[in-house]
Amino acid sequence: MRQWIEAVIDTLKGQLSLEQHGGRTPAGVFARTGQRLLALAAGIWHNWTTDAAVKRSLIAYDH
Template identity: 75%
Template sequence: AFPAGVVVIGDKGFAGREFERDMTELGITFVRPDRRDEKRRHGNLSMIRQRIESIINTAKRQLSLEQHGARTPHGVLARVAQRMLALAAAIWHNWIIDAPVKRSLIAYDH
């Protein structure tokens, strides 16, 4: 059901042979930070985690995705996509006009 090469990045809390076996059966490569009591596998993933946290923070604060107002999963997907595309367009526009702050949406927040 998943395309080949899917990689899911998770938290240390998802450690466990049964969970990893289930992910493998689904064709998913699951990556998580190494625990102290196990041999080194993936190492420190703090850079990836920092990027993910930054994206989530942008989605919550600048795009107001916690108050999306959707009633169905498809509605959530549509509203998230709409707001992410709007952010991408605003960043592109800020690059074109050589704005000092590229990721700012303040000028568009009316």
Template identity: 90%
Template sequence: MGFAGKDFEAFLTERLGVHLVRPDRRDEPVRHGKIARVRQWIEAVIDTLKGQLSVEQHGVRTPSGVFARTGQRLLALAAGIWTTGPPTPGSNDP
């Protein structure tokens, strides 16, 4: 049964404390309904963050790499604000 099995869901809940949300199968009662919109939203957020952080261009493959790249981007943003000041309301500066 793969990810749809009751044993697998029980394992995740008992040992890891997580609740697996997946599309309902045809042969089971409605549990979560259609989750396609939620999945699209999550994928869009992840894709946007990957683009803003340039994680694929810099070879980020591990959680520590993501933290390092996020820190680099935040420091660069802070340095830009320190040197030029915060954007003024109504300006077209990003």
């Protein structure tokens, strides 16, 4: 369980750039992190609806 939680946190920090969010106010931080989490969820949903071989892989969306 601990490794799963750490993997999720690493994904949030690394792939979504949550440490460099650029928000200056608490509302700005919330908005920017919310946008990135929504984009992550949309990518995973897209993989499920297109019946991708690996459902949780986001390599195709990495920039």
